[in-house]
Amino acid sequence: MKLTIIGTGYVGLVTGACFAEVGHQVVCVDNDAAKVKVLQAGGIPIYEPGLEELVKKNVAAGRLSFTSSTAEGVAKSDVIFIAVPTPPQPDGSVDMSFIEKVAREIASAMTAYKIVVDKSTVPVKTGDQVAETIKRYNKAKVEFDVVSNPEFLREGFAVEDLMKPDRVVIGVRSQRPVAAMKEIYEPFNAPIIVTDINSAELIKHASNSFLALKISYINAVSVLCEAAGANVQEVAAGMGMDARIGRRFLNASLGFGGSCFPKDLSAFVKIAEQVGYDFRLLKEVQSINVEQMNRFVKKITEILWVLKDKNIGVLGLAFKQNTDDVRQSPAIELCQRLQKEGARLRVHDPKAMEKARTVLSGVTYVDDMNAVADGCDALVIATEWDEFKQLDLERARRALSHPIMFDGRNLFDAAEMEKAGWIYKSIGR
Ligand code: UDX
DSSP, X not given: OEEEEEOOSHHHHHHHHHHHHTTOEEEEEOSOHHHHHHHHTTOOSSOOTTHHHHHHHHHHTTSEEEESXXXXXXXXXXXXXXXXXXXXXXXXXXOOHHHHHHHXXXXXXXXXXXXEEEOSOOOTTHHHHHHHHHHHHOTTOOOEXXXXXOOOOOTTSHHHHHHSOSOEEEEESSSTTHHHHHHHHGGGOOOEEEEEHHHHHHHHHHHHHHHHHXXXXXXXXXXXXXXXXXXXXXXHHHHHTSTTTOSTTOOOOSOOOSSSHHHHHHHHHHHHHHTTOOOHHHHHHHHHHHHHHHHHXXXXXXXXXXXXXXEEEEEOOSSSXXXXXXXXXXXXXXXXXXXXXXXXXXXXXXXXXXXXXXXXXXXXXXXSGGGTTTTOSEEEEOSOOGGGGGOOHHHHHHHSXXXXXXXXXXXXXXXHHHHTTOEEEOSXX
């Protein structure tokens, strides 16, 4: 099928590449002309495993192209996906100006029936607003349908999540676009659920908020584990064996971050407020997340006492492993809090150093993870990168003034670390 994706961020670019991979003819549109040039020249603006190969292969096969003209994108396809940012506003509500602008642009360019699909994460009832906007700004008065098709990809696993989705949600206002939407997703062999448009929009916020709740839940349990002398990983393993609960998203940590969970939680609380419901449960999820970071900083100061002029090595800057994304990264927040206390930092991340430089200054960026500990008073693990498990612990132990590690991601075995002479403080153990 001929498909256009407007917005080439994480969601738009990966969606475009995966649609092309299964044989659709895809045009990706972005109003950032410089970004389009990079993409046309074979460059990829983000790090995402497998994405570069996919884009190159499908561009070469003539199934994937890039343009900065929305009109061109709209003219070339029957189905137009909107994948533009919906950033948070200071009060937690969602800034809908990009969606509204794209809806107007699509409306101005439309001369025949189109299916306009929203893929961005949006508040419930956005579909109605988009439909109203298109109706108002389409001079040709052509017929169209608006569909909600939320995206559930995780950064770092975006290609995998898109190629093998757990489910595809299609929210519609009428039956007319259903067959085309099913045809688009048929090659992915995933269960498809067709709902009304408001329900589809709610599924996205409700899912992300639930996952964040799961993390805050285990983080709260981790506090109990510490107080009671239990091990949160064993508790999570035991809980997770119940199929109704599941082991995933039960990793206690220094808190969740990223461009989705914090934003989607605030938005969902706000959406609830707007329809007259005080979603206190989610407010608590947010507070637990804040407290989790506070508690971790306290753990560090309790042992190092005065942080002023202490040298601390920090492993991890990305908000989680397998990505170079540092937006709302707990690791960056932690660095900034340690800096505020006067600590000097040596930092490393396998992929996120370049992006971190734009938000974190006054630290020493170290290329070799094993050299981070050199001349430091303590080592901190802030992101759950698998490669950190291969850290040369013996070398680190010798390089530190005293072998102290604060592990915000529970990467190492606590008993073994202590046996090896470390003062090892992790989460919930
Ligand atoms: C999330 C959703 O998983 C995805 O479905 C949605 O489309 C976008 O938001 P993402 O933000 O890419 O994806 O990251 P995710 O893997 O969900 O992790 C979010 C944060 O939670 C990270 O900071 C991660 O380190 C943290 N986390 C995750 C935990 O602290 N513990 C866990 O058990 C899982």
